[in-house]
Structures are given as structure tokens and as C-alpha cells.
Amino acid sequence: xxxDRLIEGIVKLQNPTVAGLDPKLDYIPKYIKxxxxxxxxxxxxxxAAALLEFNKGLIDALxxxxxxxxxxxxxxxxxxxQGVKALYDTISYARQKGMFVITDGKRNDIGTxxxxxxxxxxxxxxxxxxxxxxxxxxxxxxxxxxxxxxIRPLLDICExxxxxxxxxxxxxxxxxxxxxxxxxxxxxxxxxxxxxYCEEWGDSLPGKYGYSGVGAVVGATYPxxxxxxxxxxxxxxxxxxxxxxxxxxAKDVVPAFDSNGLGAVVNASRSILCAWQKTDAPEQDYAKxxxxxxxxxxxxxxxxxxxxxx
Amino acid sequence: xxxDRLIEGIVKLQNPTVAGLDPKLDYIPKYIKxxxxxxxxxxxxxxAAALLEFNKGLIDALxxxxxxxxxxxxxxxxxxxQGVKALYDTISYARQKGMFVITDGKRNDIGTxxxxxxxxxxxxxxxxxxxxxxxxxxxxxxxxxxxxxxIRPLLDICExxxxxxxxxxxxxxxxxxxxxxxxxxxxxxxxxxxxxYCEEWGDSLPGKYGYSGVGAVVGATYPxxxxxxxxxxxxxxxxxxxxxxxxxxAKDVVPAFDSNGLGAVVNASRSILCAWQKTDAPEQDYAKxxxxxxxxxxxxxxxxxxxxxx
Numbered sequence: 282x283x284x285d286r287l288i289e290g291i292v293k294l295q296n297p298t299v300a301g302l303d304p305k306l307d308y309i310p311k312y313i314k315x316x317x318x319x320x321x322x323x324x325x326x327x328x329a330a331a332l333l334e335f336n337k338g339l340i341d342a343l344x345x346x347x348x349x350x351x352x353x354x355x356x357x358x359x360x361x362x363q364g365v366k367a368l369y370d371t372i373s374y375a376r377q378k379g380m381f382v383i384t385d386g387k388r389n390d391i392g393t394x395x396x397x398x399x400x401x402x403x404x405x406x407x408x409x410x411x412x413x414x415x416x417x418x419x420x421x422x423x424x425x426x427x428x429x430x431x432i433r434p435l436l437d438i439c440e441x442x443x444x445x446x447x448x449x450x451x452x453x454x455x456x457x458x459x460x461x462x463x464x465x466x467x468x469x470x471x472x473x474x475x476x477x478y479c480e481e482w483g484d485s486l487p488g489k490y491g492y493s494g495v496g497a498v499v500g501a502t503y504p505x506x507x508x509x510x511x512x513x514x515x516x517x518x519x520x521x522x523x524x525x526x527x528x529x530x531a532k533d534v535v536p537a538f539d540s541n542g543l544g545a546v547v548n549a550s551r552s553i554l555c556a557w558q559k560t561d562a563p564e565q566d567y568a569k570x571x572x573x574x575x576x577x578x579x580x581x582x583x584x585x586x587x588x589x590x591x
Numbered sequence: 592x593x594x595d596r597l598i599e600g601i602v603k604l605q606n607p608t609v610a611g612l613d614p615k616l617d618y619i620p621k622y623i624k625x626x627x628x629x630x631x632x633x634x635x636x637x638x639a640a641a642l643l644e645f646n647k648g649l650i651d652a653l654x655x656x657x658x659x660x661x662x663x664x665x666x667x668x669x670x671x672x673q674g675v676k677a678l679y680d681t682i683s684y685a686r687q688k689g690m691f692v693i694t695d696g697k698r699n700d701i702g703t704x705x706x707x708x709x710x711x712x713x714x715x716x717x718x719x720x721x722x723x724x725x726x727x728x729x730x731x732x733x734x735x736x737x738x739x740x741x742i743r744p745l746l747d748i749c750e751x752x753x754x755x756x757x758x759x760x761x762x763x764x765x766x767x768x769x770x771x772x773x774x775x776x777x778x779x780x781x782x783x784x785x786x787x788y789c790e791e792w793g794d795s796l797p798g799k800y801g802y803s804g805v806g807a808v809v810g811a812t813y814p815x816x817x818x819x820x821x822x823x824x825x826x827x828x829x830x831x832x833x834x835x836x837x838x839x840x841a842k843d844v845v846p847a848f849d850s851n852g853l854g855a856v857v858n859a860s861r862s863i864l865c866a867w868q869k870t871d872a873p874e875q876d877y878a879k880x881x882x883x884x885x886x887x888x889x890x891x892x893x894x895x896x897x898x899x900x901x
Contacts, residue, residue, distance in 0.1 A: 314719070323718045355705070356704075359711040387734075388665070389697050395665070397665035401671075408635065425736070427764055430767075454737055454740045456737065464776050466773075466776060467773075478769075
């Protein structure tokens with residue numbers, strides 16, 4: 282069960298965080314972009330080369346500190362198929378370095394199509410008599426709007442290929458309440474209803490440490506809901522965005538954890554990727570600055586939740 | 592306003608349908624696959640080459656009959672970045688042939704990230720001093736679960752670049768009601784609430800023919816809801832999946848149209864792509880079979896709704 286592997290990584294490194302790899306060109310040091318543009322021109326291929334070099338440096342610096350990375354598909358698609366190739370190469374490189382990869386695609390569709398997304402991001406596909414790995418992440422974020430049909434094809438692949446999913450429950454953005462906080466006639470909000478489905482969907486993927494292969498995305502920017510969901514969804518592991526640049530701090534994420542310091546992995550993207558822009562160090566030290574920020578974040582969170590034990 | 596262009600194409604061809612390009616290898620004639628595998632091996636590159644040749648043949652045969660195509664991202668991602676390159680090439684080819692391209696990605700995320708998806712699929716991105724087009728579709732399908740933050744970045748690009756979006760409202764799959772049909776305390780269902788947001792979001796993108804740049808996805812498999820939504824969402828154009836292989840027929844989609852025969856575009860994917868598998872003709876005639884099925888579908892729908900007028 283894939284989230285078991287994530288949990289084991291968290292315990293080993295005593296670090297319940299994930300580094301979001303959202304590499305806009307604005308976040309990338311000039312020397313990397315200049316090199317890439319010299320080789321490939323100011324093209325999508327050049328942008329993709331810069332993304333990949335930036336990411337590899339970050340992964341090298343972070344892999345002994347942070348157990349997981351979360352590449353956000355949008356920032357790769359923004360640079361065309363060339364950017365999507367950089368996504369593939371980033372996933373491969375991070376996995377080679379022993380990191381758990383959460384592909385943040387928030388994919389969703391009807392069952393037959395979701396089968397294709399599940400294959401794309403977590404499985405293997407037959408090409409003639411050969412099986413190929415399209416992207417090869419360890420987990421995928423997904424959107425629940427279409428109901429169970431859009432989730433079940435993922436569960437089969439998670440079971441067969443030892444992978445996991447994170448379902449959007451309560452997102453970190455300012456307008457997340459517009460639909461998610463509305464209360465149904467039965468008395469539950471939309472996000473609570475989706476949370477209950479996560480527990481149900483997870484029943485078929487039990488894990489060694491009490492958490493299933495079906496996780497939930499719950500934002501650090503809503504600590505009250507985080508507290509309630511942690512209390513109610515006892516088998517659902519949380520991916521918690523919204524720490525750092527979006528405004529969430531260590532005290533906001535504490536409710537996401539259980540008494541063993543397990544139950545959640547906290548994401549930070551911009552605060553890690555752009556750490557170098559806040560230092561006086563040469564831009565060549567961008568990965569060092571990212572590692573320092575990752576350590577600071579780890580220490581801040583671990584000092585708030587205590588030692589993490591299985 | 593981009594949906595105006597779609598509407599003009601529908602009226603010109605007197606055909607309110609869109610061909611879904613969901614090219615699984617299983618749907619592709621052997622001779623195309625053999626040629627691609629001979630050249631590239633049984634690799635993702637080989638699969639992508641087969642996809643693209645299949646699509647080009649379909650586009651050549653359909654472009655004088657059907658005003659729009661809807662490539663489904665999942666079926667390209669399933670063949671890795673190589674498949675995503677075939678998506679890019681398919682979009683370019685269809686646009687060269689004058690077709691309106693709806694990229695079916697059901698993308699969704701928080702505002703800053705949605706900006707990246709909007710740029711990826713509908714906009715242009717700066718690489719150094721050069722502007723590049725990552726995918727270049729005319730419209731994108733999106734998922735509303737995150738609320739207005741996740742939609743507004745798209746509206747800006749739609750206005751600047753003459754593009755449109757289709758928001759998931761009531762999807763065609765069997766479990767779509769699990770969340771979408773639940774009734775909030777105010778008496779409206781989730782899908783009705785999203786429908787009302789579509790009208791609101793569309794206010795900033797008014798169109799020449801009464802329909803805004805914010806469309807809605809409403810499945811042919813739920814004709815009753817289709818009827819109610821058409822009645823209530825007077826400025827929202829519908830993308831209607833679920834016709835053909837999913838079970839919807841011409842009488843099911845009639846409620847999607849207004850009295851001018853406008854207001855909706857009906858998608859069929861498998862029934863068109865796989866038409867050749869139901870004939871005795873040689874597989875080389877796959878595109879001809881697709882065109883025949885597209886004409887049959889057009890005639891069936893138009894005979895039910897009458898002449899389409901602006």
C-alpha cells in the first residue's frame with residue numbers, strides 16, 4: 282500500500298513535509314535559464330530544459346531531508362509537451378533518489394476516462410506486446426465531483442501497483458467554501474460528505490499503519506476544518522497545502538496530525554523554491570537555500586508535533 | 592468571444608455536434624499501428640505516432656461535416672509526454688483545418704495554479720522575450736469544486752484571447768448524482784448551484800448570440816436535468832456528452848436546445864472513432880466510416896431540432 286511507503290519515509294527522516302515542485306521560470310535562477318536558452322533558444326524546449334535542471338538541483342539537495350516531492354502538473358503543461366516531458370523526467374529523477382512522488386494533477390472524469398488517467402499517472406500501458414510507464418508517480422491528486430465512478434478505476438490500480446490517491450476534500454484557496462462549505466439537507470457540508478466517501482473508498486486499500494491508500498487534500502488555511510476532519514476521518518491520511526506562501530503556519534497544521542505525529546504530510550512550494558530569492562547568497566546556491574528552508578520548516582513543524590513514531 | 596465562433600461553425604455546417612478524439616490504441620486500425628511500431632518500435636513514441644495519424648485521418652474526413660473536435664487529455668497522457676505531444680499536434684492540425692477545439696482536461700486548482708492551466712491550454716507563455724503557445728485550444732473543460740478562485744484566471748484569458756470554458760455541472764456518468772444531486776439547505780442541488788455560478792461567471796464574457804463564454808457540461812444521460820438547466824441557464828451554452836456509446840439518443844438531447852436550435856453542442860466519441868469496427872469495409876476506410884456516423888448523428892439530431900438559425 283503506497284501511503285505506507287510515504288509514512289515510512291516520513292518516520293525515517295522525521296519529516297512530515299513534501300516539497301512542491303511548481304517551477305515557473307520566474308522562480309528559476311538566471312544562470313540556469315541563460316544556459317538553457319543558449320542551447321535551445323527562447324522556446325518551450327528551452328524553458329523545459331531550465332525547469333528540469335532547476336528541479337534536479339532541488340531534488341539533489343532535498344532528497345536526504347524531505348521524503349516526498351509534489352510536482353504540480355499545471356506548471357509543466359504551461360510549457361507545452363516539452364514541459365510535460367520535464368515532468369516525466371522530474372518524476373523519474375526523484376524516484377531514483379528514493380523520494381515518494383505525488384503527482385498533483387487533480388484529475389477527474391467519468392469511469393472509462395478515469396481508467397486512462399489512472400494508467401497515465403500510476404500505471405503501465407500496453408503498446409503492442411510491450412508494457413510502458415507513461416509517468417510513474419507514486420500517488421495522484423484527484424477531484425471528487427463525479428462521484429465513485431471517477432474514483433474506482435484508481436483504486437484497482439492502487440491495489441495492483443502499490444500506489445495511492447489524495448482526493449480534494451477542503452482546499453486551501455479563499456473561495457473553497459463557496460461550494461465545499463455549503464450544507465446539505467442531511468446536515469453535512471459538501472466537504473464532510475466527500476471526506477466520508479474517502480473513508481469508504483479507502484476500505485478496499487487498508488494500510489499497515491492505520492491509514493488507507495485513499496488520502497484527502499485539506500488546506501492548512503482552514504485549521505478548524507482540519508481539526509474536525511482529522512477527528513472524523515480516522516483512516517484517511519492528509520495532504521495539507523497552504524503552508525508558507527499561502528499563509529498557513531506550524532500551529533495551523535498541528536491539528537492535521539494524530540498523537541503519533543502521523544496522519545498528514547504538509548506541502549510547501551513557493552517558500553522552498555523561491556527561498557534563494559530572499560537571501561544575499563549567489564543564485565548558484567538556490568538549492569542550498571531551498572534545503573535550509575526545508576530544514577527550518579521541518580524543525581518548526583516537528584517541534585510543534587513531537588517525535589513521529591509508527 | 593470564443594463560443595460565438597463555435598456557434599457560427601454550428602450554423603454554417605448545420606451541425607450541433609462535436610467529435611470526441613479519445614484515441615485508445617484499441618480503436619486504431621492495425622495498419623496504422625504496424626506502420627508506427629515499425630518506425631518507432633512498441634514504445635510510447637510509436638503509440639503517439641499511431642494516435643496522431645489516426646486523428647489526422649479523422650480530422651480530414653470530419654472537418655467539412657463537424658464544426659468542432661474535443662480531444663480528451665486522458666487518452667494522450669496515457670501514452671506519456673509523447674502522447675501529450677500528439678495532443679498538441681492534433682490541436683494544431685484541427686485548428687489549421689478550421690475546426691474549433693475543445694480541450695477536455697477538466698482542469699481545476701487554486702487561483703495561482705489555475706492561471707498556469709489557463710495559460711497552458713488557452714493562452715501564451717513568455718519564455719525570455721518570446722511568447723510561445725503551449726497547446727492553443729479554443730476552449731477548455733474545467734471542474735468547479737474549488738469555487739470562483741479556480742475559474743476567474745480563465746475568464747481573463749478568455750477575454751484577452753477570445754477563448755471559452757465549459758464548467759462541469761451535471762456529468763453523464765452513472766454516479767454523477769452522488770454529490771451533484773444532493774440538495775443544499777437552501778433547496779438547490781449542487782449541480783444547480785454550479786449552474787447558477789456559470790451564469791454569474793459568464794456575465795463578464797457576453798456573446799453576440801445570447802450565450803456567454805462560460806459554458807456548462809451537462810450529460811445526455813440525464814434528459815430531465817438537461818431540460819431544467821436549459822430553461823434556467825439562459826446565457827449558458829451546453830457541451831453535452833453521453834450520446835452514443837454512453838446511451839443517450841437524439842430525443843434525449845433535444846431538451847438541450849433553444850427554439851433556434853442553438854444552445855448546445857453534442858459530443859460523441861467512441862461511436863464515431865470506432866464506427867469502422869462495425870462495418871465490413873477494409874480498415875483503411877476508418878475515416879470514411881467515422882464521417883458516415885457523424886453524418887448519421889447530425890441528421891438524427893437536426894431532424895429532431897429543426898433548422899439552426901442565429
